[in-house]
Amino acid sequence: MRQAIILLTVTFLFAGGCGPADPPATQSEPTKKDLSVEEKTQKPLRIVFYDFDQTLSVIHIFKETNGANDVSEKSDQFFVDAFGGEERIARLKKHFERLAQAEVKCNIVSYGYTAVIKESLTRVGLIGFFKTEAIFGRDSEALTRFKGKKHKVISEEMDSESISYEEAFFVDDSKKNIDECEEAETCRILHVHERRGLTEEDLLFLEGGLKK
Numbered sequence: 109m110r111q112a113i114i115l116l117t118v119t120f121l122f123a124g125g126c127g128p129a130d131p132p133a134t135q136s137e138p139t140k141k142d143l144s145v146e147e148k149t150q151k152p153l154r155i156v157f158y159d160f161d162q163t164l165s166v167i168h169i170f171k172e173t174n175g176a177n178d179v180s181e182k183s184d185q186f187f188v189d190a191f192g193g194e195e196r197i198a199r200l201k202k203h204f205e206r207l208a209q210a211e212v213k214c215n216i217v218s219y220g221y222t223a224v225i226k227e228s229l230t231r232v233g234l235i236g237f238f239k240t241e242a243i244f245g246r247d248s249e250a251l252t253r254f255k256g257k258k259h260k261v262i263s264e265e266m267d268s269e270s271i272s273y274e275e276a277f278f279v280d281d282s283k284k285n286i287d288e289c290e291e292a293e294t295c296r297i298l299h300v301h302e303r304r305g306l307t308e309e310d311l312l313f314l315e316g317g318l319k320k
């Protein structure tokens with residue numbers, strides 16, 4: 109009798125598992141396909157807001173120069189090293205060229221001095237990828253007005269060009285700035301967690317969002 113009950117239970121379980129309430133695995137495939145279609149139709153990237161120290165550069169230039177607002181006396185080698193060497197500078201150049209080709213704007217929102225950021229980018233040949241008004245340093249009108257809240261500067265810039273959440277990225281090594289931007293739901297975020305500048309993986313991730 110006991111054996112009969114066990115057999116009956118097993119039969120029910122087996123039948124239940126194959127019943128219409130539990131469709132075979134193959135039927136769930138269209139959902140996956142739908143998702144990938146959604147990914148493909150996602151709006152392409154239009155603007156990226158980069159932090160400067162330890163995001164574009166690998167070292168913290170502001171701290172390294174003791175908060176100097178003029179770094180023009182520094183040697184060319186200082187700047188090459190600050191950006192991680194010639195090879196990384198060439199990779200950054202390729203990154204910005206790819207973005208420019210896809211008509212993606214590049215802005216900088218940083219707690220470094222605007223003049224220091226401009227001098228640094230000039231010395232490594234990257235200044236041409238940034239418009240003068242696209243660099244917001246600690247002494248910029250916007251960052252001062254928003255009391256250092258980067259996501260508010262970003263939000264204002266996005267509003268002025270009707271750029272939506274998914275069309276913009278904010279990239280920073282500061283978890284605090286990233287978290288504030290995420291909480292405010294301003295735009296997409298990329299945290300440079302190693303705090304040694306954007307890595308190859310980070311650059312490819314951003315380039316993956318470009319229109320084909």
Ligand SMILES: [Mg+2]
Nearest residue numbers: 159161162281
């Ligand atoms: Mg930084």
